[in-house]
Amino acid sequence: MSQDLKTAAPDTGLRIRTEVKAQDASAAEVREPDIVIEKLNLAYGENHVLHDISMAIEDRRVTALIGPSGCGKSTLIRCINRMNDLIDDVKVWGTLRVKGLDINARSTDVIEVRRRVGMVFQKSNPFPKSIYENVVYGLRIAGINDKATLDEACERSLRGAALWDEVKERLGESGLGLSGGQMQRLCIARAIAVEPEVLLMDEPCSALDPIATLKIEELIYQLKEQYTIVIVTHNLQQAARVSDRTAFFWLGRLVEYGNTPDIFTKPKDKLTEDYITGRFG
Amino acid sequence: MSRLLTSLRRGDPMIWFTGSALGVCILMIAGLILVILVNGLSFFWPQPLVQVTLKDGGVFLGEVASREAIPDPGQPGHLERRRIQLRVGNRDLLGYDFRWIDEDDVAGRERPEHAYFVERREYGPLLGVPVLVKEGETVRAGDTAAAERLLPELVARARRDRAAVEEIEKDEIGEINHRIEQARLEARRLDFLARQEPGRDLSEERAELERQAAGQQALFQEKTEELSRLMERAGTTYVTFRTAGGAEKELRSLDIYRAYPANRLSWPGRLGVYAGRLWEFFSGDPRESNTEGGIFPAIFGTVLMVLIMSMIVVPLGVLAALYLREYARQGTLVRTVRIAVNNLAGVPSIVFGVFGLGFFVYFVGGGIDRVFFPESLPTPTFGTGGILWASLTLALLTVPVVIVASEEALAAVPRSMREASLAMGATKFQTILRVVLPAAAPGILTGLILAMARGAGEVAPLMLTGVVKLAPELPLDGYFPFFHLDRKFMHLGFHIYDVGFQSPNVEAAKPMVYTTTIFLLVIVILLNLTAIVVRNKLREKYKTGAF
Numbered sequence: 001m002s003q004d005l006k007t008a009a010p011d012t013g014l015r016i017r018t019e020v021k022a023q024d025a026s027a028a029e030v031r032e033p034d035i036v037i038e039k040l041n042l043a044y045g046e047n048h049v050l051h052d053i054s055m056a057i058e059d060r061r062v063t064a065l066i067g068p069s070g071c072g073k074s075t076l077i078r079c080i081n082r083m084n085d086l087i088d089d090v091k092v093w094g095t096l097r098v099k100g101l102d103i104n105a106r107s108t109d110v111i112e113v114r115r116r117v118g119m120v121f122q123k124s125n126p127f128p129k130s131i132y133e134n135v136v137y138g139l140r141i142a143g144i145n146d147k148a149t150l151d152e153a154c155e156r157s158l159r160g161a162a163l164w165d166e167v168k169e170r171l172g173e174s175g176l177g178l179s180g181g182q183m184q185r186l187c188i189a190r191a192i193a194v195e196p197e198v199l200l201m202d203e204p205c206s207a208l209d210p211i212a213t214l215k216i217e218e219l220i221y222q223l224k225e226q227y228t229i230v231i232v233t234h235n236l237q238q239a240a241r242v243s244d245r246t247a248f249f250w251l252g253r254l255v256e257y258g259n260t261p262d263i264f265t266k267p268k269d270k271l272t273e274d275y276i277t278g279r280f281g
Numbered sequence: 282m283s284r285l286l287t288s289l290r291r292g293d294p295m296i297w298f299t300g301s302a303l304g305v306c307i308l309m310i311a312g313l314i315l316v317i318l319v320n321g322l323s324f325f326w327p328q329p330l331v332q333v334t335l336k337d338g339g340v341f342l343g344e345v346a347s348r349e350a351i352p353d354p355g356q357p358g359h360l361e362r363r364r365i366q367l368r369v370g371n372r373d374l375l376g377y378d379f380r381w382i383d384e385d386d387v388a389g390r391e392r393p394e395h396a397y398f399v400e401r402r403e404y405g406p407l408l409g410v411p412v413l414v415k416e417g418e419t420v421r422a423g424d425t426a427a428a429e430r431l432l433p434e435l436v437a438r439a440r441r442d443r444a445a446v447e448e449i450e451k452d453e454i455g456e457i458n459h460r461i462e463q464a465r466l467e468a469r470r471l472d473f474l475a476r477q478e479p480g481r482d483l484s485e486e487r488a489e490l491e492r493q494a495a496g497q498q499a500l501f502q503e504k505t506e507e508l509s510r511l512m513e514r515a516g517t518t519y520v521t522f523r524t525a526g527g528a529e530k531e532l533r534s535l536d537i538y539r540a541y542p543a544n545r546l547s548w549p550g551r552l553g554v555y556a557g558r559l560w561e562f563f564s565g566d567p568r569e570s571n572t573e574g575g576i577f578p579a580i581f582g583t584v585l586m587v588l589i590m591s592m593i594v595v596p597l598g599v600l601a602a603l604y605l606r607e608y609a610r611q612g613t614l615v616r617t618v619r620i621a622v623n624n625l626a627g628v629p630s631i632v633f634g635v636f637g638l639g640f641f642v643y644f645v646g647g648g649i650d651r652v653f654f655p656e657s658l659p660t661p662t663f664g665t666g667g668i669l670w671a672s673l674t675l676a677l678l679t680v681p682v683v684i685v686a687s688e689e690a691l692a693a694v695p696r697s698m699r700e701a702s703l704a705m706g707a708t709k710f711q712t713i714l715r716v717v718l719p720a721a722a723p724g725i726l727t728g729l730i731l732a733m734a735r736g737a738g739e740v741a742p743l744m745l746t747g748v749v750k751l752a753p754e755l756p757l758d759g760y761f762p763f764f765h766l767d768r769k770f771m772h773l774g775f776h777i778y779d780v781g782f783q784s785p786n787v788e789a790a791k792p793m794v795y796t797t798t799i800f801l802l803v804i805v806i807l808l809n810l811t812a813i814v815v816r817n818k819l820r821e822k823y824k825t826g827a828f
Contacts, residue, residue: 081704083703083704086703111706113706114704114706115706118705121697121704125698127698127716137705137715138706141702141715142706187701190705
């Protein structure tokens, strides 16, 4: 049900046409926010990277973060599961709540945060273990070793990641023997095996060929039934295809945030317009 | 001319130059291995026996060991005349093993058919013709032909009898001695207790101990008698050999290890002698202050020491590397530590030996003795060199290698893999244990391989911390607690030094230096190969994805 919509950029000759999938009726309605970000700031040492970001990410929707390289979208997504803790000399202030849990509070257990917020990385990174062990890794580190539970979780997650039919015969083989797209879906299966509430995806398709990309996109479409998904992407078409909400970042600031069709067809801000029409970025 | 110029411009001379440097290196290594192999492996090959008659009437029988020009500077015949070196054996009769003979003095050479090469318990080989076999007073063979027929059976019986004697001596009497020693130590402990608590009544324990000791003494008597009965039966057969010089030597058949007619030996026969000697060398205990017999205790000691060292050095090195790479805040201090660790690898090994002696042996070992074995003092138990201290010293010597290799391996584990694990909610410790360490295992094993290669070849620090010329008891045996880490041990590297330079009979022991070297090389290679195979298996398992 997709249709061609011309972007509303002024006629300058240089223009990129972005296909926008028309939204289901349900996508328009406003839902309870799942992730609430208020005046979030982040600095690496002296380098102030995120400036007063405030946004509400809705429950079981796909929210795409777009913007030129270095605009802070990956940094923001890594704030949600506190992956920035790994970097020395990082300072975060402001609030970020996932289902009411204050992520940055001193009392919050980072392990708990990461169990509730799963993540899929740009470069697929399966462990050098069997497919089975890759999927059940999250359960194992949580101390679950019951065979039946693990088997059940493995099948459920692999089905959820649309990988089950391709690998069910060779669960014992190394996860590194899969193709690029399969590896990325394996990483998604691994992330959803622990049944997180939020799924973060940091450019999940940037290293994949178009067909594998398409499969992941279809998968995202299915996954949003159950999970709140935040996806960082450089591919504007992809953002338009998979997301319900789009946020545009520029130099560490949230410039515009709204329904995906609105952002792509009638952006309110000049910067957004320039970016999505390919004038910079 | 222009072709030369082009060639110069292309840099051909540099290629030749560098290529020849490599060639020289390869030649030197190949030459080294060849020299060791040729000298070592030819040692066991049975040589023909040559009987040389001199112009002055002297007769010598022996293997031709070497032939060389006689240096006679200034004379017209300088380096034209030759002399041969005969290995004449019969040290008990002649007083020497080797004799140089000028070829000018030789009147005749022959290869006597009935000449035997006899390996025996003492005094090196006996070379001569068997002429008489006596059992007690009965003559069982009165001439050479009959004696030759009897010899193989006698040698085989001697082997069986020796095994029986050894079983009684080593296993049964050894067991009794062990218990008597235990009782003696227990008695000393009681004395010690009595000194500490003068009021305590220990008479009951003492009586019990005395009863035990008496029982063991009776058992000891019994076994000694059994042994002497066996010796009476086995030790009454004598074979008389006539040497080339005409002397006759009576040899107890029990003392004959091997006897073969060197000049009549067929090819399979020679191979048999060769294989037999090689096996004896590998599996036997040394005799005659290490110049004869085997080197098994040295092989065992070397392997065990390397294994103990590996068990200590890997955990230590990996933990240190983990701290340096994963936990420590990278800064000046860590950099300094890293440089210090690298430099530690360059410290001369004897320095580690001195440290091992001072710290492990005297300080730690002495401390253990004072606390746990006060009853046997002043005889040290751990306060003297032993395999544990030697292994610890070598572990210290090789730990920098393991740390450096492990650090590199840890650094090579992709960041994305750690992030994946952490993002799943794993703690840092879980991530290290389940993801980082398995992925780094091949690199860590490379460190271990380097450490083993270095550790197995070190001799200097061992001489200070526990290696001895002759250790009759292996560090691993059937007596509780089975592993005797306090025991001194033998080591192939030290054995080479000892046989080659400390031996009373250097000329005879020279080939053993080469053979022992071969075994040392083979063992180092085998240990390394094992580690390499394991590493490649792991690499196969953890090879990073094709992305």
